[in-house]
Amino acid sequence: MEVALNLEELKQIAEAEQEAVAPLEHTVRVCVAASCLSSRSDQVKAALESEVKAHGLEHKCKVKGVGCMGLCAAGPLVEVDGEQSTMYQSVTAEDAPAIVESLGKEPVARLVLPTAQPFFSGQKKIVLENSGIIDPERIEDYIAAGGYESLVTALTTMTPHEVIDEVKKSGLRGRGGAGYPTGLKWSTVQKAASEDGKYVICNADEGDPGAFMDRSVLESDPHRVLEGMAIGAYAVGANKGYIYVRAEYPLAVKRLRDAIRQAERIGLLGNDICDTRFSLRIEIRLGAGAFVCGEETALIASIEGNRGQPRPRPPYPAQSGLWGRPTLINNVETYANIAPIIRNGGDWFAGIGTKKSKGTKVFALAGRVNNTGLIEVPMGITLRDIVFKLGGGIPEGRKFKAVQTGGPSGGCVPEQFLDMPVDYESLAEVGSIMGSGGMIVMDETSCMVDVAKFFMDFCRTESCGKCIPCRVGTGHIHNLLSKIADGEADASDLELLERLCDMVRHTSLCGLGQSAPNPVSSTLRYFRDEYHEHIENKHCGAGTCMAHKTVGAGA
Amino acid sequence: MQPFASKATAPSDDRRWKLVDATMRKHGNEPSALIESLHTVQESFGFLDDIALRYVAQSLRVPYSKVYGVSTFYHFFTLKPQGEHTCVVCTGTACYIKGAQRLLDAVGDAAAIKAGETTSDGKVSLLTARCVGSCGLAPAVVFDGQVAGKVTPDSVSKWLGKWTKPVEVHAAVEQ
Numbered sequence: 001m002e003v004a005l006n007l008e009e010l011k012q013i014a015e016a017e018q019e020a021v022a023p024l025e026h027t028v029r030v031c032v033a034a035s036c037l038s039s040r041s042d043q044v045k046a047a048l049e050s051e052v053k054a055h056g057l058e059h060k061c062k063v064k065g066v067g068c069m070g071l072c073a074a075g076p077l078v079e080v081d082g083e084q085s086t087m088y089q090s091v092t093a094e095d096a097p098a099i100v101e102s103l104g105k106e107p108v109a110r111l112v113l114p115t116a117q118p119f120f121s122g123q124k125k126i127v128l129e130n131s132g133i134i135d136p137e138r139i140e141d142y143i144a145a146g147g148y149e150s151l152v153t154a155l156t157t158m159t160p161h162e163v164i165d166e167v168k169k170s171g172l173r174g175r176g177g178a179g180y181p182t183g184l185k186w187s188t189v190q191k192a193a194s195e196d197g198k199y200v201i202c203n204a205d206e207g208d209p210g211a212f213m214d215r216s217v218l219e220s221d222p223h224r225v226l227e228g229m230a231i232g233a234y235a236v237g238a239n240k241g242y243i244y245v246r247a248e249y250p251l252a253v254k255r256l257r258d259a260i261r262q263a264e265r266i267g268l269l270g271n272d273i274c275d276t277r278f279s280l281r282i283e284i285r286l287g288a289g290a291f292v293c294g295e296e297t298a299l300i301a302s303i304e305g306n307r308g309q310p311r312p313r314p315p316y317p318a319q320s321g322l323w324g325r326p327t328l329i330n331n332v333e334t335y336a337n338i339a340p341i342i343r344n345g346g347d348w349f350a351g352i353g354t355k356k357s358k359g360t361k362v363f364a365l366a367g368r369v370n371n372t373g374l375i376e377v378p379m380g381i382t383l384r385d386i387v388f389k390l391g392g393g394i395p396e397g398r399k400f401k402a403v404q405t406g407g408p409s410g411g412c413v414p415e416q417f418l419d420m421p422v423d424y425e426s427l428a429e430v431g432s433i434m435g436s437g438g439m440i441v442m443d444e445t446s447c448m449v450d451v452a453k454f455f456m457d458f459c460r461t462e463s464c465g466k467c468i469p470c471r472v473g474t475g476h477i478h479n480l481l482s483k484i485a486d487g488e489a490d491a492s493d494l495e496l497l498e499r500l501c502d503m504v505r506h507t508s509l510c511g512l513g514q515s516a517p518n519p520v521s522s523t524l525r526y527f528r529d530e531y532h533e534h535i536e537n538k539h540c541g542a543g544t545c546m547a548h549k550t551v552g553a554g555a
Numbered sequence: 556m557q558p559f560a561s562k563a564t565a566p567s568d569d570r571r572w573k574l575v576d577a578t579m580r581k582h583g584n585e586p587s588a589l590i591e592s593l594h595t596v597q598e599s600f601g602f603l604d605d606i607a608l609r610y611v612a613q614s615l616r617v618p619y620s621k622v623y624g625v626s627t628f629y630h631f632f633t634l635k636p637q638g639e640h641t642c643v644v645c646t647g648t649a650c651y652i653k654g655a656q657r658l659l660d661a662v663g664d665a666a667a668i669k670a671g672e673t674t675s676d677g678k679v680s681l682l683t684a685r686c687v688g689s690c691g692l693a694p695a696v697v698f699d700g701q702v703a704g705k706v707t708p709d710s711v712s713k714w715l716g717k718w719t720k721p722v723e724v725h726a727a728v729e730q
Contacts, residue, residue: 035691038702072691209647209686247594247631248687286594288629291685305587305617307628366649366690373691404648438690440648454651458685464628 005267005274007152010143013266017144025060026103027081028052030091031132032065033219034251035212035373040093041076047096048078055100067220069132070120072373074113079132089113118389119371124352126360127336128376131220136255139262142223148268150342151227154234155274158342160190163235167338169346171358176203176294176331177406177435178511179357179424185328188318189236192326198238199327202229202335203299204245204252207291208407209458211438213362214332216374218245218252221336222259226282228335230269231342233280236328241282244299248289256284291408291462295510296321296329298464309466310510331436333362353379357423357434367404367440370395377422384418387441398443402526406435408455408462409515411522412448431522433515447542448527449534453481455519463512470513473504477520484531485545487538494531498524563613566606571599575607579614586617593626602633630685638673638680640699640718642711647686649693658694659683661708665715678719 021027030036030045048063069077074089082104088111091099098108115121125131134141142148154163168183189198202225206214218225229241245253260282263269271279285303292298293308300322302308321327337359341349350358357379363386366372370392377386383403387393394400402412411432413420420426424434442451460474480497483489501517501524508514524531533539540546565572578595582588592615596607603626612622626632642662646655659670662681666674673680689695692704698714 034702035689035704038689038692038695038704072689075692206688207685209651210649210690211686212688212690215688248684286591287631288590288594289631289685290629302590303587305585305589305591305625306621307625364690366693367652372649372693407648438648440652440690442652446652454648462685 005152007149007156010148010152013140014144014146017140021062021144023059024062025082026057026062028061028063028099028103029066029069029079029081029132030063031067031069031075031077032136033068033131033216034249035068035072035216036075036077037251039075039090041078041091043093044076044078044091044096047093048100051096051100057100057103061100061103064135065137066133067131067136068128068216068374070123070128070374071113071371073371074373077113077132080107085115087113087115117392118385119373119375119392122381122385122390123376124360124378125376126340126349126352127217127224127333127362128220128374129340130224131216131374134221136220136222137258139223139259139266139268142221146343147223147339148227148263150339151230151234151268152274154231154342155276155278160235160237163231163342164190166342166346167235170337170341170349171346171353171356172334172337172341172349173357173424174331175333175337175361175436177409177433179434182330182334185318185330186232186235188316189238189326189328192319194326196325197240198236198325199322200229200233200236200238200241201299201303201322201327201329202241202243202245203294203296203329203331204243204249205287205294205299206246206249206332206436207294207462208409208436208438210364210366210404210407210440211436212364213374213437215246215249215252216364217332217336217362218249219255222252222255223263224336224339225256225332226259226263226269228330228338229282230273230280231338232328232330232335234278236326238328239279239281241280242285242303242322243282244285244287244293244303246289247286253284253286260284290464291458292464292510292512295512298510299329300327307464309464310512312509333437354421354423356425361422361434361437363437363439365391365439365441368394368398368443368445369441379423380421382419382421383413386422386439387418391441394441394443398445401442401444401446402448404432404440404442404451404519405438406433406515406518407438408458409433409511409518410435410438411518412442412451412526413522414526431518431525433518445542445544447485447540447544448523448530449481449485449540450542450544452520452523453478453485456481456516459512459516463516467507467509467513469504469507470509470516473500473508473513474516476500477504477517481520484534485540487534487546489535491535494535563610566610572610574599575611576614579611584615586615589615589617589622589625590629593622593632597632602636604634604636635673639678641680641682641697642714643682643684643687643697644670645687645689645693645695645697646683647688647690647693649690650686650695653693655694657708658696658706658711661711662715665712666719674719676719679715 086107173179298310
């Protein structure tokens, strides 16, 4: 059934939803995103529900499954709203009676997670503003939080040009890693002429190991991404969209599928949306575990049903993309920024962040850091604040060594740059990249040669095999690193390693090969002494390399 | 107009082929439905065998060589049957930093298999994943589709113990 919807009707849905929750005295929010689910938050939710029922509180208290609250390390997380809100950590099903009995009284002290700590207070939420608040499985809840207002406003009161101007004004840059200005990309696609239509694609093939931002956004607030895509499609003149999402994220896929169905049901996707001439259908395409498919031309090849191999650019997808037609490709987080920009204006967004990097960035903080989880911080915050304030420092009193950003395409940033502001340019200057937002903290137990080897092993396996520098080069770099790690290399190998890195960087076809040497180059730049120690003294300070060799020698 | 007179017929009357047919039909039996169709085959049968590859090739009018190429290009697809239980150790960066290798070694010791192998009794397959996105709970292991976080070598052994009787490892090592 196709329903036309206008702003009035949208507001009615929102009001109905708000009225339904008004009589409630308490809302108990249970995180049902993947991380907390893996510590059995579904059981916690069920236990809380039956406990509420047992106390006859159904009319006063609602137990609600919500998206990610950020501090994954302390999961499962439960937040109780009432006169004041309390967050509980490491909740189990057995804790349900205590939590329900405490409603309206003193909180359960042994479970309380203090929220007055930098991990929470140091964040600024735009992309994640609904995460942990709304039920990702109900479109009504999203609408009650102001969702789809931007889409309806854009469709009914703005021209595509005005939408693009607003995005340009915001200064938003692609959140997939490269940081290309989003508004510029949109206007290129809009200007590209096409008689057979255009496409929008959402790149949700979050392949960087150590990154889970997009997964969290999709699981916690799928409608936000759909809304961003729909606004993008309207701006560039596309009427068909694809979300290319990893098959390894079954929960995200399920929530997206449900979200698309719900949006179609009330006429926010489909034909003649809001009684305008704009129509949009969105379909999901499952990735199948190829890192290279994060590269836009490889991703397009994969949607077309082929091996995910990139092709030379130009032509860029903006001119000739999916099935040869103009195609807008943006990352999940980029689309998730669109609705707030339309709602609050481009100038508002441009007021946040640094001169060249606007807005906020979501980072997945993991590795040797106390508070692992998801954070959203304004651009320009220092790495030191992220690692030591929000992240709570290094566990077990160990010494910080480096923070790795940008995954296999990025680099390791050592201690001397910790006070540098986080933006696209500064990170590139020190030999790393912003990347999609994975941030892995390493302490003295990590050997940097082994880290470089780990990433090169990844790139070697993920190389699609199309161009020789990447296919053969990454293999050779890995061999050299193994030789160094095993204590069998000499000084000439180090020189060869550097030459090889240079060659692979400059001659590879796509971003995978061009950036594959980054982890090696950055560790060579800042931790060269570790390489020398392996080569000259046949010794690994962290004790990770050569261990296998000793075992092997004894057998 | 029927472009081809002979329509591919399902390899057997196994009802699971109906699911595969439904996926292909949903995408208009277009060659671009290849990856989606392979996903359905793997979901229904657990792996992609030669019969399935040929059937999909014929139905979508895609050369068999291309179907084989696509199914070997993507890591998610497997051409070998999996064990009764699967143990997927995440080897993403966060898990690597927090000792995923120790978990792999623990499985290796307990079940005498390496990554990508299945125990000889067909009980357990050990796989690795590039990143399952549970970095906040690293190191992570997916036991039969359920993600477990902050896994230790001991807890891996316990899971395996539930699935399989202890293999006589010592005899194998001493050879």
